[in-house]
Structures are given as C-alpha cells and as structure tokens.
Amino acid sequence: MFNMAPKKTALKKSLGETTMLKRSVSTRAKKNSDVKLVDESSKRKAVSPLKQLSKRSAFGDITNDADLSKKITTNKKDSKKNVETISHVVKKNLKESENGNKAVMPHKKTGRSNIPTFPPKVQMAKANIKPEKVHPSSVSKPTCDKTEVLTSVRVKSPDSTDNELYLTAVEELGSSSKKLTTKDEERKKEPLPPPGVEDFDAENMGDPVQVSEYAMDIFSYLKEREAKFVIDNYMERQTSINTAMRALLVDWLVEIQENFELNHETLYLAVKLTDIYLSKVTVSKETLQLVGAAAIFIASKYDERMAPMLEEMLYVCDGAYDKKELIRMEINILNKVGFELGIPLSYRFLRRYARCSKVTLPVLTLARYILELSLMEYTFVSESDSKLAAAALLLALKMKEISGWTKTLQYYSGYSLEEIKDLVFKLNDMLKMKPKEALSTVRNKYSHKIFFEVAKEPVLAEVNL
Structure with a gap:
C-alpha cells in the first residue's frame, strides 16, 4: 500500500521561548483541546481513511474492473x-x-x-445522374499540377443557381505558392559561441525534444522575468512567524513532495508561491501551514500530470483545515501572485547549466542537494534563482574536485566567476552548519543510494576559486 501522507505535526510552545513549529510544521489545535506533541521515534506513514490509496498509473486500472x-x-x-x-x-x-x-x-x-x-x-x-461509360483510351492525362486540380473543384450551393459557385480554400492559395526553404535557412542566424565553448544546442539540433532552436531564447527570457518576482525581507513585517517556522514549513513541503512522488519543479514552485504570498500578506502561525498546503496544491495542478486530490491535501494537514479554507487560500494566493505561475525556478536553471557543461549525474545530484537545502534558509530568499543555481553547481564541482567555472558555464549561465563567488561562499557556510534534528528531511532524502549518498559528501573547509 502506498502511503500518501507524511507524519502528524504539532505545535510546540513554551513560556519564554519563541513560538516554534514541531517537526514538519504545525497543525491547529482542535477546539477546547490541547495540542499534543508527536514522538519522533513513532514516525509512520499514514494511510488515508478516505479511501485505500495506491500508486496510480498514468491511465488508471480500467481493464481489471x-x-x-x-x-x-x-x-x-x-x-x-x-x-x-x-x-x-x-x-x-x-x-x-x-x-x-x-x-x-x-x-x-x-x-x-x-x-x-x-x-x-x-x-x-446518385438518384438522378447516371454516369456514362467512358473508354479508358479516351481519357487524357491531366497536364496541371495538384494545386490546379484542387482549385478546379466547385461546390454547388443548395439554394444557388448554376452560375453561383463556391470556391475552395485551396484556390485562394493559388498555384504559385511559395516553396518552403530548408530548416537552416528558416532559422534566425544567431552568433556562434566564442572559442573554447562547446555548442551544446548545435550538437542536439536533431533531437526535437531538446528544442535547441529556442533553448537560448527561453532561458534568456526566464532570466529577464526574474526581476518581476524579486522577494524582499518580508520577515520584518511578519509579527507571528519567524525564519525557523518557515524552515519547518519548507521541510514539511519536501516530505510531501517525496511521499506524493511529485516533481522537484513542483516543490520549488510551491516554496516560491509561499514566499511571494508571505511578502504581501501578514499571516498567523495557525495559517502558515495552510499557506504551504495551498501553495503545493497549486503547484501540483500546474506541473503534475496527475495532481493530488483535495481530500488528500486535507488529510496530510491532519484535519487542521476544512475544504472551504483550503479553496479560499488557493484563491488568495493566485490573486496575490496575479495568476503568474510561470515563475523562473533555480532547479530549471541548474538542469540547463549541468546539461550544457555535460557534468556527471552524481555531480548534478550534489548540486541539487545544495540547492534544496538552500530552500529552507531564509537568507537566500532574495537571491536570483539563475545565480543561485550557478553557485550551487560551482560548489558541487569544487566538492568533487573537478575543474571550476569554465568558459562553457560562463557562456550559458551569463555569470562570471566574480559575480557568483560570494554566493558560493555562503552556500558552503550553510553546509558547514550543524544539522538540525527538526530539519533532517532533505539530508535523509539525499543520503539514500538512489541519490548517490551525496549528503554524506565531506564539506570543504575553504573554497578555493
């Protein structure tokens, strides 16, 4: 049985301490009852009482019914x-x-x-017209081309006279249609990469999935759109939540992404929607989890082939909210972001940079681990996603003792070593921090053999660039 929901969560509150969320984020206390803490040792995968959930295939199990x-x-x-x-x-x-x-x-x-x-x-x-028998020898071969044959066809209107004829659409094109040019002639001539840079897009021009003709334009457009989604230091305006509570919320979202088997793009979009909403609306600690749940629900509908159901999202919140509250929060988030869901994400930039530089999968996975850890750190909220992806990849290359920032990476990312080195130092300092027991989901996730156990990679004492 595939268990969809992460473990229960609870609030932790004590006198003289800052209000904190327990493991994986809070749930609101039931009316007239106290909030109970969940023992970490009793971590379990919950089974939805609404229905017996199982891993879904793309088209469902129709033939077995x-x-x-x-x-x-x-x-x-x-x-x-x-x-x-x-x-x-x-x-x-x-x-x-x-x-x-x-x-x-x-x-x-x-x-x-x-x-x-x-x-x-x-x-x-066929009721009134009898075709005449024509000998094959009397039929002459047509001398016109296919276009002329098609344009000679006439369709008679039911209410028209013999002189009123409809013209076919092909006739409007005319027989002298412009011949299609070759693919290379149609493409807009773009400047070639400078010497020493591998032309990754030219190498994959024959693969339609790579859309090499538009790849550079697509990522240039995404970099331009980053200015529209800049997030300021919104925690100064929040009175009920703090950076630690936000980190616990992101940790909970990572666990949902893992249990629901969602795309990584869905996780990054959910965190981005949460930060944008919090930068515009002041929320209470009881509402914080609702914001995260609605954000990942929206991101799932945008990026997933099969998004989780509404009841499943309510179940992972441990009954803290009802259906109306989740739908209302969805509407609020979409209104605050202006229904703009095509937000540039650092994960997409990282994949582009890694493919163009042809790094190995373990190196890419290490960079993904660094980038995913940075989601929980509030200090990186205001950073550019494209620059953050470049810095994470460079740090992964240094940790694997591979060549540093090459001309190829500089060309496709658009960043020089001087522009990203400060960010690389910050990411390395983040890795050197002592792991927090309440924020262990990302480290546990990337400690698995599927992810090459990159979380166990030794951290650099100093980064030599």
Missing part, C-alpha cells in the same frame, strides 16, 4: 442499436425528401420532431 467492463460492453451494444435506429430513420427521410415529402426525425423521449426537413429541391446525385 469487471463491473466496468460489463458497463462498457453494455454501452457499446446500446450505442450500436442507437446507430442502427438513427441510420434507418435517416434513410427513410432521404427517400421521402426525394419524393417531396416531409422528413421527420422523432425525438428520443417525447417523439417530437427536432430535426429540420430536407429541402425538396435538393436531389441526391
């Missing part, structure tokens, strides 16, 4: 009968229309006619 198969077979038989009935009525109407009689199509339930009658003047071609 016997009752559904019977219904489909029955529907096919019924539809076949309906087609035969309609065909019989249509044939009858056509015969009556040839004789000038009124054709009627009976209504399915009431028997009333709801189909207009055929005009008496419309005659079926």
Whole structure:
C-alpha cells in the first residue's frame, strides 16, 4: 500500500521561548483541546481513511474492473442499436425528401420532431445522374499540377443557381505558392559561441525534444522575468512567524513532495508561491501551514500530470483545515501572485547549466542537494534563482574536485566567476552548519543510494576559486 501522507505535526510552545513549529510544521489545535506533541521515534506513514490509496498509473486500472467492463460492453451494444435506429430513420427521410415529402426525425423521449426537413429541391446525385461509360483510351492525362486540380473543384450551393459557385480554400492559395526553404535557412542566424565553448544546442539540433532552436531564447527570457518576482525581507513585517517556522514549513513541503512522488519543479514552485504570498500578506502561525498546503496544491495542478486530490491535501494537514479554507487560500494566493505561475525556478536553471557543461549525474545530484537545502534558509530568499543555481553547481564541482567555472558555464549561465563567488561562499557556510534534528528531511532524502549518498559528501573547509 502506498502511503500518501507524511507524519502528524504539532505545535510546540513554551513560556519564554519563541513560538516554534514541531517537526514538519504545525497543525491547529482542535477546539477546547490541547495540542499534543508527536514522538519522533513513532514516525509512520499514514494511510488515508478516505479511501485505500495506491500508486496510480498514468491511465488508471480500467481493464481489471469487471463491473466496468460489463458497463462498457453494455454501452457499446446500446450505442450500436442507437446507430442502427438513427441510420434507418435517416434513410427513410432521404427517400421521402426525394419524393417531396416531409422528413421527420422523432425525438428520443417525447417523439417530437427536432430535426429540420430536407429541402425538396435538393436531389441526391446518385438518384438522378447516371454516369456514362467512358473508354479508358479516351481519357487524357491531366497536364496541371495538384494545386490546379484542387482549385478546379466547385461546390454547388443548395439554394444557388448554376452560375453561383463556391470556391475552395485551396484556390485562394493559388498555384504559385511559395516553396518552403530548408530548416537552416528558416532559422534566425544567431552568433556562434566564442572559442573554447562547446555548442551544446548545435550538437542536439536533431533531437526535437531538446528544442535547441529556442533553448537560448527561453532561458534568456526566464532570466529577464526574474526581476518581476524579486522577494524582499518580508520577515520584518511578519509579527507571528519567524525564519525557523518557515524552515519547518519548507521541510514539511519536501516530505510531501517525496511521499506524493511529485516533481522537484513542483516543490520549488510551491516554496516560491509561499514566499511571494508571505511578502504581501501578514499571516498567523495557525495559517502558515495552510499557506504551504495551498501553495503545493497549486503547484501540483500546474506541473503534475496527475495532481493530488483535495481530500488528500486535507488529510496530510491532519484535519487542521476544512475544504472551504483550503479553496479560499488557493484563491488568495493566485490573486496575490496575479495568476503568474510561470515563475523562473533555480532547479530549471541548474538542469540547463549541468546539461550544457555535460557534468556527471552524481555531480548534478550534489548540486541539487545544495540547492534544496538552500530552500529552507531564509537568507537566500532574495537571491536570483539563475545565480543561485550557478553557485550551487560551482560548489558541487569544487566538492568533487573537478575543474571550476569554465568558459562553457560562463557562456550559458551569463555569470562570471566574480559575480557568483560570494554566493558560493555562503552556500558552503550553510553546509558547514550543524544539522538540525527538526530539519533532517532533505539530508535523509539525499543520503539514500538512489541519490548517490551525496549528503554524506565531506564539506570543504575553504573554497578555493
């Protein structure tokens, strides 16, 4: 059984201490009852009581449902009968229309006619016209091209005279249509990469999935859009939450992403939507988890092929909110972000840089680990996503003792070593911090063999750039 929900969460509050969220974020206390802490040792994967959840395939398990198969077979038989009935009525109407009689199509339930009658003047071609027998030797081959043959076809209007003819759409194009040029001639001539830079897009020009013709333009456009989503130091305006509570919320979102098997882009978009909303609205600590849940729900609908259900999102919140509250928060977030969901994400930039520089998968995974850890650190909220991705990749290269910032990386990222080195130092300082027990989801995730155990990679004492 695939367990969809992360563990229960609770609030932790004590006198003289800053209000903090327990492991993976808080849930609101039930009315007239105290909030109980959850023992970390009793971590479990919850099973939704709403339904027996299982791992879903792309098209569902239709063939194994016997009752559904019977219904489909029955529907096919019924539809076949309906087609035969309609065909019989249509044939009858056509015969009556040839004789000038009124054709009627009976209504399915009431028997009333709801189909207009055929005009008496419309005659079926095969009813009155008998084709003449023509000897094959008397037929000459056409001398015109395909365009001229198509344009010679005329369609006669039912209500028109012999002199009024409709023209086909092909005739409007004319026989002298412009010949298509080659693919290289159609493409806009772009400047070649400077010497020493590998032309990654040219190498993959034959692969349509890579969209190499537009890759540079796409990522240049994403970098331009970053200025529209700059997040300021909003914690100064928040009175009920702090950076530690935000870190716990992000840790909880990572756990949801892992349990629901969502794309990493969904996680990054959810964190971005949360930060944008918090930068514009002051929220209470009881509402913080609702903001995160609605954000990842929106991101799932935007980026996933099969997004989680509303009931599943309510279940992972441990019953802290109801359906109306989650839907209302969805509406609020979308209004505050102006329904702009095409936000540039550091994860997308990282994949682009890694592919262009042809780094190995363990190096890319290490850079992803660094980047995912930075999601929980509030100090990186205001940083540019493209620059943060470049710095994470450079730090991963240094940790793996691979060559540093090459000309290829500088060309495709648009950043020089001087522009990103300060950010590399900050990321390395983040790795050197003592791990917090309450924020262990990312480290546990990347300690698995599937992710090459990159979380166990030794941290650099100093980064030599």
